[in-house]
Amino acid sequence: MKNGLVIDVSGLTKKFGGRTVVNNFDLAVPRGAIYGFLGPNGSGKTTTIRMVCGLLKPDDGAGKVLGFDVRTEASAIKERVGYMTQRFSLYEDLSIRENLEFIARLYSLDHLRDRVEASLKSLGLTDRAKQLAGKLSGGWKQRLALAACMIHEPELLLLDEPTAGVDPKARRDFWDAIRDYSAEGVTTLVSTHYMDEAVQCDRIAFIAYGEKLIDAPTADIPDLVGLSAWRIEAGDLDAATKRLKTAGGYDVLARFGAAIHLAGRDGAALKRALDTLEGLDRLSATPIAAGLEEAFIYLMAGAADNFAADNFAAGDLKTGNFTPGDPANAAQARGVT
Amino acid sequence: MISLSRVLAVFMKELVQMRRDRPTFAIMILVPIMQLTLFGFAIDTDPRNLPTAVELRDDGPLTRSLLASMRQSGYFKIVAQVSTDEEGESLLRSGAVSFLIVIPENFEKEFVRGERPQLLIAADASDPVAAAGPVAAVNEIARRAFAPELERLPKTLRGGAPPFEAVIHRQYNPAGETSMNIVPGLLGIILTMTLIMVTSIALTREVERGTIEALLSTPVRAGEIMIGKTTPYILIGVVQTAIVLVAARLVFSVPFMGDPAPFLLALLLFIFTNLMLGYLISTLARTQMQAMQMTFFIFLPSILLSGFMFPFAAMPKWAQAIGEALPITHFLRVVREVMLKGAGFAEIRDDVWPIGIILTVLAFAALARFRRTLD
Numbered sequence: 001m002k003n004g005l006v007i008d009v010s011g012l013t014k015k016f017g018g019r020t021v022v023n024n025f026d027l028a029v030p031r032g033a034i035y036g037f038l039g040p041n042g043s044g045k046t047t048t049i050r051m052v053c054g055l056l057k058p059d060d061g062a063g064k065v066l067g068f069d070v071r072t073e074a075s076a077i078k079e080r081v082g083y084m085t086q087r088f089s090l091y092e093d094l095s096i097r098e099n100l101e102f103i104a105r106l107y108s109l110d111h112l113r114d115r116v117e118a119s120l121k122s123l124g125l126t127d128r129a130k131q132l133a134g135k136l137s138g139g140w141k142q143r144l145a146l147a148a149c150m151i152h153e154p155e156l157l158l159l160d161e162p163t164a165g166v167d168p169k170a171r172r173d174f175w176d177a178i179r180d181y182s183a184e185g186v187t188t189l190v191s192t193h194y195m196d197e198a199v200q201c202d203r204i205a206f207i208a209y210g211e212k213l214i215d216a217p218t219a220d221i222p223d224l225v226g227l228s229a230w231r232i233e234a235g236d237l238d239a240a241t242k243r244l245k246t247a248g249g250y251d252v253l254a255r256f257g258a259a260i261h262l263a264g265r266d267g268a269a270l271k272r273a274l275d276t277l278e279g280l281d282r283l284s285a286t287p288i289a290a291g292l293e294e295a296f297i298y299l300m301a302g303a304a305d306n307f308a309a310d311n312f313a314a315g316d317l318k319t320g321n322f323t324p325g326d327p328a329n330a331a332q333a334r335g336v337t
Numbered sequence: 338m339i340s341l342s343r344v345l346a347v348f349m350k351e352l353v354q355m356r357r358d359r360p361t362f363a364i365m366i367l368v369p370i371m372q373l374t375l376f377g378f379a380i381d382t383d384p385r386n387l388p389t390a391v392e393l394r395d396d397g398p399l400t401r402s403l404l405a406s407m408r409q410s411g412y413f414k415i416v417a418q419v420s421t422d423e424e425g426e427s428l429l430r431s432g433a434v435s436f437l438i439v440i441p442e443n444f445e446k447e448f449v450r451g452e453r454p455q456l457l458i459a460a461d462a463s464d465p466v467a468a469a470g471p472v473a474a475v476n477e478i479a480r481r482a483f484a485p486e487l488e489r490l491p492k493t494l495r496g497g498a499p500p501f502e503a504v505i506h507r508q509y510n511p512a513g514e515t516s517m518n519i520v521p522g523l524l525g526i527i528l529t530m531t532l533i534m535v536t537s538i539a540l541t542r543e544v545e546r547g548t549i550e551a552l553l554s555t556p557v558r559a560g561e562i563m564i565g566k567t568t569p570y571i572l573i574g575v576v577q578t579a580i581v582l583v584a585a586r587l588v589f590s591v592p593f594m595g596d597p598a599p600f601l602l603a604l605l606l607f608i609f610t611n612l613m614l615g616y617l618i619s620t621l622a623r624t625q626m627q628a629m630q631m632t633f634f635i636f637l638p639s640i641l642l643s644g645f646m647f648p649f650a651a652m653p654k655w656a657q658a659i660g661e662a663l664p665i666t667h668f669l670r671v672v673r674e675v676m677l678k679g680a681g682f683a684e685i686r687d688d689v690w691p692i693g694i695i696l697t698v699l700a701f702a703a704l705a706r707f708r709r710t711l712d
Contacts, residue, residue, distance in 0.1 A: 093357045106343050108342045108343065
């Protein structure tokens with residue numbers, strides 16, 4: 001493998017019926033990394049993952065996954081990749097054990113029973129082995145799905161929104177498991193639109209409208225987005241919120257417990273909005289370093305739903321013309337000026 | 338290159354799913370029993386005891402003898418006696434009776450004089466199949482009824498034309514052969530119906546439930562899925578065949594004259610061909626509903642053009658060509674020849690190899706249609 005890259009693809013493009021879902025996508029993922037795909041619904045995350053694991057044939061682009069050609073050696077890739085689908089896609093009319101045995105047989109694994117037992121044990125599913133998969137709750141289904149895609153000890157894990165609809169405790173357990181795998185050298189590519197999942201990743205690619213807009217180590221994201229941020233406390237936070245909304249000029253307004261975090265790319269406009277708060281009881285406004293949270297809220301708010309706005313030009317965010325939450329932008333997205 | 342482990346994986350999975358899907362499993366076993374009952378008992382193309390009205394404008398020993406014979410034949414059940422044409426017509430029109438038999442005035446006198454009087458039979462022809470048998474039988478019934486009278490007639494009137502005239506439709510021979518012919522034919526129909534139906538959703542079900550995504554993300558190959566998904570149902574086909582054959586023997590007294598070995602060969606080939614036809618449908622259909630519709634699209638010619646319902650030789654050339662392309666046409670010939678005529682391998686060979694060709698074509702078409710990606 002060149003440069004120790006597990007995924008090394010460039011120019012991946014996929015069209016469905018004339019609509020470009022993924023456009024000219026480059027991706028380089030080093031061994032052992034936990035790499036996050038962040039982006040709104042319909043931004044092309046699932047399509048990209050499917051192209052990486054050989055489930056979709058790219059219309060254009062080339063590259064290697066685990067050293068195998070992504071276009072011509074899909075079978076070899078499939079044998080070494082574990083793919084956890086967004087929707088539960090194991091058999092609901094088979095028991096947990098039967099599902100695992102089925103998958104293990106498809107990978108022609110030796111010591112089948114031992115492996116299945118070990119897998120059941122490591123995920124705490126032993127007691128439920130005979131239960132039908134369809135009768136499991138969301139968290140257990142997701143554990144089963146992870147067990148199934150790990151049973152052949154893949155070198156690369158592809159997880160498509162793995163914890164959607166799962167309670168926080170189960171989500172934390174899930175991520176602990178992913179961290180353990182990562183420590184063993186397994187590379188993980190995970191798509192999500194949850195902030196608390198994104199912060200678990202070493203590196204993040206932000207995708208919107210089929211294009212990769214940001215690709216950076218997680219810690220660098222706030223600087224890249226370039227937000228100024230303030231922490232505001234006041235006796236009456238509702239009144240403060242109302243005044244700020246009237247004033248505008250910010251990109252992110254979010255309640256964090258007993259404080260408001262206000263952030264925006266235009267520092268001067270932000271200051272003007274803060275000025276309108278003068279006279280509020282027990283007011284304190286302190287500049288803070290914009291964190292990941294603010295950056296993600298900013299990014300996700302910018303492209304709430306990519307299915308709704310086909311005509312949006314993805315270059316806007318790169319050039320800085322893109323202002324999330326601005327009505328003018330919404331009009332622009334619909335091709336109206 | 339096919340991995341036995343992966344074929345086995347799909348095979349075992351299908352077996353478990355089949356066992357869990359109780360309603361479908363029950364239907365597969367109940368269909369043969371239901372069809373046998375329907376076609377073997379309820380649907381009788383040689384009906385008996387049809388309601389009949391008589392209008393007697395003449396009365397005498399000949400007439401009484403005729404009516405007695407008609408009752409005895411089992412075809413006619415005389416339920417009404419009318420005195421006018423209108424009365425008889427209205428009974429017939431309302432469906433209260435299926436036949437109206439009119440003995441004209443002076444029938445006895447003219448009969449004895451050798452003037453060949455007319456015996457009028459009005460049949461409710463809205464169901465031509467129901468009417469055909471009794472109508473065809475009437476002539477013979479009348480001839481037998483009048484036989485003792487004929488003996489007494491002058492020699493000049495015996496032999497030659499019968500001494501009366503009746504409307505005759507010789508559409509088919511009402512010799513009671515239907516169950517002999519239908520029960521072996523039913524075997525082909527049952528296997529076609531159930532096996533195509535069950536595999537036609539083999540892949541569409543995976544697509545609709547979303548399980549295809551997990552399946553395709555593994556290294557499993559098209560041929561492995563195809564074999565693994567179809568072969569479990571061979572067992573079902575064999576069980577269905579056993580049910581039909583046992584019923585044929587015990588209930589319908591249909592003999593099994595021929596050699597079981599060539600029959601078994603043709604049977605397995607035919608079962609596998611139907612499964613493959615269903616599987617091909619499942620590679621074409623996008624939803625289970627579409628798969629069902631395509632399955633019914635196959636049923637119609639299978640029932641009508643295979644020689645099951647209508648004599649194959651009597652069909653026009655184009656219909657015969659369609660029939661020859663259907664696996665069931667060849668299988669029906671094999672079954673009837675083996676069961677009823679005691680044919681051996683040499684006689685059925687010409688109908689076994691076409692099934693083999695159809696099977697090969699279907700398997701390659703299904704493999705060509707199968708997509709290993711979600712595109």
